[in-house]
Amino acid sequence: GNSVTQMEGPVTLSEEAFLTINCTYTATGYPSLFWYVQYPGEGLQLLLKATKADDKGSNKGFEATYRKETTSFHLEKGSVQVSDSAVYFCALGGSGYSTLTFGKGTMLLVSP
């Protein structure tokens, strides 16, 4: 079956620190990979995606590279801001999949 494993949180960082949130997956077929973000009081929204191996998704200073050899899609940002505090979800799915399979989410807390 399909599954997504994320590092457990919360991840606590100071502003301008480097961020990595690990995500690995198990899937049948060739999924697309996604990062969704949930800001406090809001619904989940797509942050970035990659549709095939070696693709890099990027948005708002975040990036993640689809690594088929390590079945990973780690989220990175070079310098986090307080406004990045949120819960981040890694997911797989896309064409050929009826829905998305999500990880448990990782809470990020950024302090000034």
Place this chain on the structure above:
Amino acid sequence: GAGVSQSPSNKVTEKGKDVELRCDPISGHTALYWYRQRLGQGLEFLIYFQGNSAPDKSGLPSDRFSAERTGESVSTLTIQRTQQEDSAVYLCASSLEARATGELFFGEGSRLTVL
């Protein structure tokens, strides 16, 4: 509407009562999804609709759970004889079509508390 709308945003009920949760998807989105998010857990897939049909009901936890969609628009998730373990945030999402790009647009969720 501009986004996916869910109601109620919060619902407190007594064990054994039935509850209905409503989802209004983005206009024109043919696919609609229900997920459940328990405290400290990831998103658990419940069911999805393509149009008014539900090709995949595999995630519904028990026969107390049912969902319907009418007019390729509004969907209702019904939980009968609620139990305390049903307490969770129920999330609805929609997309242009299933098995497409995979981008889902989520509502803010309905938080259900069963006492």
